[in-house]
C-alpha cells in the first residue's frame with residue numbers, strides 16, 4: 529500500500545486501465561452469462577443507497593420498508609399475498625437459506641440432523657443432476673447429504689428417481705424452474721404432490737426462470753405452474769440480478785410462512801433488531817432498493833416484453849443452428865440454447881469461437897455449447913455469430 533495519499537484523478541485514471549480489460553455486455557459477445565447490463569435507473573438508485581445497512585434496520589427504516597415492498601412485489605407475481613423473505617446476494621445465498629430453514633425445521637419437528645440426539649441422523653436433500661452447484665455448497669455448509677437424482681429424456685427431473693430416493697431422512701426436495709445449463713422447467717406440480725404425500729419441505733429454485741415464466745404466461749406462452757399457487761411450495765428462489773435486470777448482488781428468497789424465517793433466527797445483541805435470520809450480518813440495502821425501483825419501472829408489461837424478445841431471439845437462433853447442421857440438445861423452454869455439431873468436438877468449437885471473440889459457455893451435462901439469450905444480445909449479434917459458425921465450418925472443411 530502506498531504511504532502518501534493519492535489524488536482522486538490518479539486513482540480514476542488507474543482504474544480506467546483495468547476497466548478497459550473487462551468485457552462489456554453492450555459489445556454483444558457475452559453469450560454465456562445469466563447476468564446482463566443493469567438498468568441505468570437501478571444503477572443510479574444503487575449508488576444513492578450505497579451506505580444503507582439492512583443488518584441494522586432500525587437505523588434505516590425507509591430502506592427496510594423498501595425491502596419489504598420488493599418482497600411483496602415479487603410475492604405478488606409468485607401467487608403469494610403475504611410473502612416473507614429477503615433480498616440477498618444471489619441465488620446461492622437464497623438456496624442456502626431455504627435449505628437451512630428446511631434443516632432447522634426437520635431438527636425441531638422430526639429430530640433429524642439434531643446434534644443433541646442420541647443418534648445423529650444425517651439429513652438428506654433431493655436435487656436433480658441439473659441442480660445448481662449452490663446446493664453442493666449448501667450441503668457442505670449445513671452438513672446435509674446431497675442425493676442427486678436422474679433426469680428424463682428432456683433433461684427434466686425424473687419423478688420416479690425422486691420417488692425411489694425419498695426416505696425417512698429426506699428433509700427437502702428441490703424442483704428447478706429454469707435449469708442453469710438448459711433452462712428446463714421440472715414438473716413442479718408432480719414434485720409438490722410427492723412432497724405433500726411424504727410431508728417433506730419443498731423448495732423451488734427459480735433463480736433463472738422466476739423473472740420470466742410468470743410474464744411469458746401474460747404474453748400467452750404455455751408455461752407450467754411452478755409457484756406458491758401449488759399448495760406445498762414452501763420457498764422459492766428468484767434472482768433479480770438475472771432476468772430481473774437489477775444490479776449484482778441481487779438475489780431473493782421468498783418463504784410461504786414466517787415460521788421458516790423464525791426457524792433460523794439468532795439473537796443480534798448490539799443491533800437495533802432483536803433477531804436476525806439472514807446469513808449475512810451487515811447487509812447492503814442498495815440491492816433491495818434497486819430491485820424495488822427496477823420492478824416499478826418495468827412493470828409486468830416491461831418484463832413480459834423483455835422476456836418475449838429474449839424468446840424470439842432464442843427461437844431464431846435455435847432454428848438457424850438447426851438449418852446449419854448443428855444439433856440442439858433439446859427444444860428450448862426458456863431463453864437458453866444448447867447445441868453441438870456431430871463432427872466438431874464441443875471444446876474445440878468453444879475454443880474456435882473464443883478466438884473469433886465470442887464468449888460462450890460449455891454445459892457439462894450434456895456437453896454442449898450453451899448460449900443464454902439475455903437482453904444485451906440483439907438480433908444483429910446473432911447474425912454475426914452465425915457467420916462465425918459458418919466460417920469455422922469452412923475452416924474445418926465441414927459442410
Ligand SMILES: *Cc1c(COP(=O)(O)O)cnc(C)c1O
Pocket residue numbers: 562617618619620621623660662704706707708733734735736767779
Ligand atoms: C444462477 C443460478 C443460481 C445461483 O445464483 P447466483 O446468483 O449465481 O448465486 C442458483 N440456481 C439456479 C437455477 C441458477 O440459474
